Amino acid sequence: MKPSWEEEAKWIWAPDWKPEDEAGVGRFVYFRKTVNLGEGDHSCIVRVSADSRYLLFVNGKAVSRGPCKGDRFAWYYETVEVGDLLVEGTNVFAVQVLRYPYAGGGNESVWRTPLPGLYVHADIRDEKGALIATAHTDESWHCARDESIGLSQGVYTQFLGITETVDGAKRPFGWESASFDAGRWSEVVAYTFDILHGGLKPWVLTDRPIPVLYETWRRFNKASRLRNDEAAWQQLLESDRRLVIPSGSSVLIDLDAGELTTGYIQLRMSGGKGTVVKLLCAECYENEPISVPWLRDKGDRTDNVNGDLYGDADEYKAAGAGTAVSESFEDYEPFWFRTFRYVRLEIKTGDESLTLHRCAYRETGYPLNVAAEYRSSDPQESALWEISVRTLRRCMHETYEDCPYYEQLQYAMDTRSQILFTYYLAGDDRLARRTFYDFHSSMLPQGLTQSRYPSVSAQVIPGFSLYWIFMLHDHMMFAGDRELIERYLPGVDAVLGYFHRMRDGSGLVGPMDASHWSFVDWAHRWKESYGVPGAAKRGPLTVNSLMYAYALQQAADLASFAGRSGLASEYVERAEQIRQAVKTRCMSGIRRGCLTDGPGIEEYSQHSQIWAVLVGVLEGEDARHAMGTAINDSSFVPCSFAMAFYLFRALSAVGMYDRVNGMLEPWRKMSADGLTTWMEDTVSQRSDAHAWGSVPIYEYAAETLGVRPVAPGYGEIEIRPFIGHLQHAKGRIMTAKGAVDVAWRCMDGRFHLSAAWPADVPCTVSLPDGQSVRIENEGKYDVEIELPQPAAPGRE
The missing domain is CATH 2.60.120.260 (Galactose-binding domain-like)
Known part of the structure; x- marks a missing residue:
C-alpha cells in the first residue's frame, strides 16, 4: 500500500538531461528550495529519497543520507525531524544528489532506475500542529549540475565507483545556505506518471527498515x-x-x-x-x-x-x-x-x-549495540573476541557486507554467519530481517536466489540459495516469528524445488548450470577454479547433495513451525532419499568410511565429510572416523575461513571439539601480524575485513559458555559449557528474551558453574560429568561438582 502522503510531492530532476549526461561513473546535481517562516517554534518531518544517492541539508546542516539500499520494488526513503533547525526568515532545504548511470558503473550495490530523480516531502507546522508551509519537491525547486567532481571506477575499489577528482575552484561553496545566490540556477522539471491502471512508478517508496547509520x-x-x-x-x-x-x-x-x-x-x-x-x-x-x-x-x-x-x-x-x-x-x-x-x-x-x-x-x-562480553583464562581469547566484534561492525552498514573496502556487497554465505554473530552480540535482528527480504526479492524464475543482493548485476552461486534457508531457520530459533516464516516459506519451497529438479537418475543433485558459479570455498587447491572443487569438471558434487539435504531438514522444521505438517513430511522424505543416494554413490573405495567429492571420483575434502556429519549421513564412530581422517590426512582439501564455522560445528557434533582450539591458530597469527579485523582468505589475501572470520564470537558464546536455543524464539535454552584447555571463562550473551550470564571455573579437580537467564525461560544445564538439570521459572543455577577423571592413555 502506497503512503497516503506520497502524491503531495513530485519526483523532480534537472531539465534537458540527456543520455550523455550519464556517461562515465556518475554525476552530481544540487537542488534547493527556500521557505520563509515567521517567528515561533516549528516542527517539520521530512521524507526524502533519490535516484541514486542523496545528502540532505537544512539551513546548511547535513541531516540525512540515503536512500537506504533497496531495489526496483522497494525504493527506500528516510524520515527525519528538522523543526529545531528552522529559523525566522529564510530557510533552505538543499540536496546533493549522486546519479549513477542506468547502463552500469558506479556502486554495484546501489540500485538505479532508467530515470534520475529526487523526492522530498516536508510539512512545516507551527507549535499548535497547524500546517503553515511545505517544502515538497515540485517545479518551485531549483538545481545546478556539478562541474567540480569527477568520479572514476577505481582499480582497487572497482565495485564501488567512488574515487573522486575535485577542482575546488569550480565548487559552489555555500550552496546549501540561505546567503547563497542561486539566481543562475535552473528551474527543475517534475515527472508525471499514469498510475490509475495499476502501473507502478519507477520508485516504489518504502519506509527505511533499519536505523540510520x-x-x-x-x-x-x-x-x-x-x-x-x-x-x-x-x-x-x-x-x-x-x-x-x-x-x-x-x-x-x-x-x-x-x-x-x-x-x-x-x-x-x-x-x-x-x-x-x-x-x-x-x-x-x-x-x-x-x-x-x-x-x-x-x-x-x-x-x-x-x-x-x-x-x-x-x-x-x-x-x-x-x-x-x-x-x-x-x-x-x-x-x-x-x-x-x-x-x-x-x-x-x-x-x-x-x-x-x-x-x-x-x-x-550500523548502530550495533554490543551488550555481550567474554573473557577466559586464555588472554589471547580476549583479543580474538575483540577483533571478531570489530570485524563484524566494519561489515555492517545499510546491509551486511562481504568487505567494506572492495565490494560492500551482501553475499548469502557471509551473511548467514554474520547474522548469527549479531544475535549473540546484541540480540538485534533488524538488519537480519531486511536481509531475508533482500534475498527473497532477488529470486530468479528458476527458483534460485541471487548470491549477492542488492546488486545491479545478477550473480548466481546455487549453493548460496541454501544459506538463505539456513538464515531463516536461525531466525526461527532466535525470534520465533511464525508470521515471518509463513511469509517466506513459498520462497523456501521454490529454492528446494530447483534442487529437486536438478537430481540425476541416481537421486543425487546433478551438475549445476555452466553459467552459474559453483563456488564452495576459497581453498588453496581450488584456487585455479575459483573455489570450485575439481570433481565438478566430471560430474555432480557430493557437497551440493549434502547441503541440499541439510536445507531440506531445516525447511522441515520451518514448515512444522508454520503449521504445514504435510510439507514438513515431504521435506523429511526428500532429505532421506538424498542421504541414501549419497551413501550409495559417494562413499570412497579407498579411504574407508569417507566420502568422495563426486560419485566415483577418488578426490577428497573436509567439506564433504563436514556436511555428511551435519546432515546425518555419517553418525557415531563412523562420523568420528571420517572427521579424524579429514583433519589429519593431507590429501583432504582443508577448509578456509569461509567454511571454518561448519567445520567447527561438525567437530562439535562428533565430540571432537577439543581440536578447535588448535585450529584457531590462523586467527592468532592474523592478530600477531597486526590485523585489527579478519582477512578474507589466505588464497588471494585481498580483503583484510571479512566477517565470516568472526567465528570466535560463536565459538565462545555457543561452545565455551555453551548457550544455545533449543526451542523456537528461545522458548527453551541449553547451557552446555565446553572446558577444553581453559581453567575459567565468563561472559554475557544476548537472546531474543534477554541476557544470559554464564561463569565457570575449574579448580582442584572441581567444576563450579553459575548462570542466570530470563526467569520465564526453561533451561537445561548440561555438566561435564554427564549430568543434565532442567530448571523452570527460576532463571538461575549455581552448582559445584567433581570433575570426571581423564581417561587412561590409549583410551577414549
Whole structure:
C-alpha cells in the first residue's frame, strides 16, 4: 500500500538531461528550495529519497543520507525531524544528489532506475500542529549540475565507483545556505506518471527498515614517514592546531587510525590556492600486489619499512576559498565513506602556502549495540573476541557486507554467519530481517536466489540459495516469528524445488548450470577454479547433495513451525532419499568410511565429510572416523575461513571439539601480524575485513559458555559449557528474551558453574560429568561438582 502522503510531492530532476549526461561513473546535481517562516517554534518531518544517492541539508546542516539500499520494488526513503533547525526568515532545504548511470558503473550495490530523480516531502507546522508551509519537491525547486567532481571506477575499489577528482575552484561553496545566490540556477522539471491502471512508478517508496547509520568524530592516532614537522602534525591530529605548509612544498605523510575502520575523512584548510591534495586509503602495509587487486602479498600489516600502501587515491585541488583570519574554511570530504586503517596524504602546494586546520574523520556504520562480553583464562581469547566484534561492525552498514573496502556487497554465505554473530552480540535482528527480504526479492524464475543482493548485476552461486534457508531457520530459533516464516516459506519451497529438479537418475543433485558459479570455498587447491572443487569438471558434487539435504531438514522444521505438517513430511522424505543416494554413490573405495567429492571420483575434502556429519549421513564412530581422517590426512582439501564455522560445528557434533582450539591458530597469527579485523582468505589475501572470520564470537558464546536455543524464539535454552584447555571463562550473551550470564571455573579437580537467564525461560544445564538439570521459572543455577577423571592413555 502506497503512503497516503506520497502524491503531495513530485519526483523532480534537472531539465534537458540527456543520455550523455550519464556517461562515465556518475554525476552530481544540487537542488534547493527556500521557505520563509515567521517567528515561533516549528516542527517539520521530512521524507526524502533519490535516484541514486542523496545528502540532505537544512539551513546548511547535513541531516540525512540515503536512500537506504533497496531495489526496483522497494525504493527506500528516510524520515527525519528538522523543526529545531528552522529559523525566522529564510530557510533552505538543499540536496546533493549522486546519479549513477542506468547502463552500469558506479556502486554495484546501489540500485538505479532508467530515470534520475529526487523526492522530498516536508510539512512545516507551527507549535499548535497547524500546517503553515511545505517544502515538497515540485517545479518551485531549483538545481545546478556539478562541474567540480569527477568520479572514476577505481582499480582497487572497482565495485564501488567512488574515487573522486575535485577542482575546488569550480565548487559552489555555500550552496546549501540561505546567503547563497542561486539566481543562475535552473528551474527543475517534475515527472508525471499514469498510475490509475495499476502501473507502478519507477520508485516504489518504502519506509527505511533499519536505523540510520551512526557518525562519530574520531582522530588519527599518529603520523609516520615524515622527514620533519612531526610534532606539528601530531598537534594537528590531536587538537586541530593549525599547521602551515609553505608554498612550493611537497609533503607525504601516512596517518594511522589505529584500527581498520570506515568513515568520512575531512580536511579543513584555508589559503593554498592551486594546492593538490591526494588521499589514498589502505587497509594495511603490504608488498607489491601480485595481481591488482585480486592477488596480494601480505605479512605484518603494520610494517611501513618493508611494505607500502596501495589503493585508489582521491585528488582535491584547493580553491583557496578559506581564510584563517575570518575562520572561513574550505572543507573537503568525499561523498561516500572510505575504508582504511592507513591514509596517505600527498600535498603539493603552489604559489600560496596552505593552512590545515583539521584532519580527522567521522566513523560510520550500523548502530550495533554490543551488550555481550567474554573473557577466559586464555588472554589471547580476549583479543580474538575483540577483533571478531570489530570485524563484524566494519561489515555492517545499510546491509551486511562481504568487505567494506572492495565490494560492500551482501553475499548469502557471509551473511548467514554474520547474522548469527549479531544475535549473540546484541540480540538485534533488524538488519537480519531486511536481509531475508533482500534475498527473497532477488529470486530468479528458476527458483534460485541471487548470491549477492542488492546488486545491479545478477550473480548466481546455487549453493548460496541454501544459506538463505539456513538464515531463516536461525531466525526461527532466535525470534520465533511464525508470521515471518509463513511469509517466506513459498520462497523456501521454490529454492528446494530447483534442487529437486536438478537430481540425476541416481537421486543425487546433478551438475549445476555452466553459467552459474559453483563456488564452495576459497581453498588453496581450488584456487585455479575459483573455489570450485575439481570433481565438478566430471560430474555432480557430493557437497551440493549434502547441503541440499541439510536445507531440506531445516525447511522441515520451518514448515512444522508454520503449521504445514504435510510439507514438513515431504521435506523429511526428500532429505532421506538424498542421504541414501549419497551413501550409495559417494562413499570412497579407498579411504574407508569417507566420502568422495563426486560419485566415483577418488578426490577428497573436509567439506564433504563436514556436511555428511551435519546432515546425518555419517553418525557415531563412523562420523568420528571420517572427521579424524579429514583433519589429519593431507590429501583432504582443508577448509578456509569461509567454511571454518561448519567445520567447527561438525567437530562439535562428533565430540571432537577439543581440536578447535588448535585450529584457531590462523586467527592468532592474523592478530600477531597486526590485523585489527579478519582477512578474507589466505588464497588471494585481498580483503583484510571479512566477517565470516568472526567465528570466535560463536565459538565462545555457543561452545565455551555453551548457550544455545533449543526451542523456537528461545522458548527453551541449553547451557552446555565446553572446558577444553581453559581453567575459567565468563561472559554475557544476548537472546531474543534477554541476557544470559554464564561463569565457570575449574579448580582442584572441581567444576563450579553459575548462570542466570530470563526467569520465564526453561533451561537445561548440561555438566561435564554427564549430568543434565532442567530448571523452570527460576532463571538461575549455581552448582559445584567433581570433575570426571581423564581417561587412561590409549583410551577414549
